[in-house]
Amino acid sequence: MSAESTSLNLLSVEQVVRERYSQASQKVEPALCCAVTPSQPELLKVLPPEIIERDYGCGDPAKYVTAGETVLDLGSGVGKACYVAAQIVGAAGRVIGVDMNDDMLSVARKYQPEIAQKIGYSNVEFRRGRIQDLATDLDVLDAMLASTSVANAADWMAFEERRKLLAKSEPMIASESIDVTLSNCVLNLVAEAERVQLIAELYRVLRPGGRAVISDIVSSKPVPEHLKNNAELWSGCISGAFEQRAFVKAFETAGFTAVELLERQAQPWQVVEGIEFRSVTIRAYRPKLTVATGEVAYVTYRGPWRSVMTDDMVLLSRGEPMLVHAEVADRWMIGPLKQQLIVERAFFGGPASQQSSATEEHGCCGEATKCC
Template sequence: MSQTLTNDPQSDATGYDVEQAVRQRYEQGAKQAEASLCCPTTYESDYLAQLPAEIIEKDYGCGDPTRYVRQGETVVDLGSGAGKHCYILAQKVGATGQVIGVDFNDEMLALSRKYIDEMAGKLGYGNVAFVKGKIQDLQLNLERVQAWLANHPITTVEDLAALEAECTRLRQEHPLIVDNSVDVVVSNCVLNLVRPRDKQQLFQEIYRVLKPGGRAVISDIVCDEAVTPTILNDPQLWSGCIAGAFREEGFLEMFEQAGFYGMEILVRQEQPWQVIDGIEFRSMTVRAFKGKEGDGWERDQAVIYKGPWKAVQDDHGHTLYRGQRMAVGDKTFKIYTNPQGAYAQDILPILPNQDIPLDIAQPFDCSRTEIRHPRETKGLDYHATIKPDGGACCSS
């Protein structure tokens, strides 16, 4: 294994400018369709029918995260390219929703913006905007930076310091995407194009902009082994979504390290898209949730894990034993039972007989036994006797 690299997100091992290689390749892709930039993906035809042909043929990706959004949501598309996903999302979230595409390639931005009015006319509402920024720095509006540079050209070291100060000010006073403002962040085959040293910041930015309870749905290229130095140092393989591919397990770990929970592989391409030097590269779509922060409060709630596994452990470190009443705090109870969340399909909620208002609830004791006795939820003084009324016990 000494001849392979782990594509560590904290380091760059390339002998060229990754961003420049990606920008040039996608500038060409905006001018002329390039089939090799993407792997075959099936989209819902009803939504594609509304889109201009130019957008469809010049959009590149490896999956369809648009399937996992709902009406009325605010969605950010990282690396929005020609705008195909944004215009599909516009139809899904409807007039009460909002879609923001983020890209830093001027050619792609021009192409996607070209059809804003036409699509608004078709749909009967306009809910899409395309903004210029790097997906690993969603605070900095690059069009504001360009406007400032037009009046403040860089000719000295002092000018460079002034630019850095202006970027800091823009991030603080005019962030491109504000904190906790987005229901869903989607991306399609773009995260792998970010420089290795910026990847950790990228996941932190996705986390920052999501609302508590929000989610990321990301389609990207992953590999089953670490890429070799030969692959890593090939600009064409970088811009072609190969050299920057995540290791399969590392992709999920990046979400976990950023603070997400409930990571789930929604789609994994069975056959590899490409195989290079014996390393398999394929598309994978992952969903992850934000919102496990905060204090836990004791409200005598419990949950039962339905199975089929004998026991499972969540991203908080809680172990759930099949069929057992597990004691949980209010925050965890809400996470487990949220019908739009990661766990509800596997959980049976047990509510207390007497509700404990949150404003008088005590902190949940994490050191207590994991099993909650039925008397805790029913109450120690619960001695009711309820007899059948003569009707059938069960109905079909």
């Protein structure tokens, strides 16, 4: 693979990405990312070839949605995953695709009536926005700009104030409104300086207990600056890849829990200067809201490991009941951890001496440890 290309020092990441994907929306670019065969190919029957051929993903996150859910697809391209998810969530569910590229969106939107007619309902919409700012609808922004004259710095500052107010009062994607956020080979395209905000936005829009399922390209080692500055490698979903452990860490740091690698390509998709680039699919949950009730619960870790450390740093040993506040147990009962834990609500109505000895014997709630 050639590392010779225009330098990203001279161009903005967004400009490079926009130009590359505008072209890819018009003419299929087979080398762009590494599309996988979907697990439910029958759901492609209602899609036109123009959409099927322009699959620039690297995974199949849509297979993780379920009936009735509200789904958000970040960087939806020509809408393939949205139309697949639309059939899985059914008429009671809803799918929103967000992309910043007009050309991608116009292909996606062109087929909305036809696909709605084939599946028997209309539950998909596409919005133009940047995924690192899910509050700002770029179509609304264009309309505002068309009716505003911005001739100097003062005008610009006033306009910026209006934009921020609108994003707050009428965000494109409302906070806590989404059950599952998908993305397929897009996060790596966002400028590094905007990634903390990107994952924070992902978190903001999910309801408590909601989840993100993200397929993306990750690298086996940190990517050196000269590769990151290569516009072709960046826009080709290679040199903007998160390093694998940084990818997982980014979700943990943003407050997600039960972060899990669901899939990881055995063979790298690309190797550049000895660095392997492969697709992974990650799932991460926004913690549930838990209300302190004063109740307690015994939590027993089933195994198969000798012990596990929860995201809040509590060590659970296989087969050993641990007494915790009930809301802590609720927080742990999310995603795949549910199957690994036995939770029994407890009520201590007996003498105070018995209550404290039960706590000291098994628990982490005691005065001495203060761990939960």
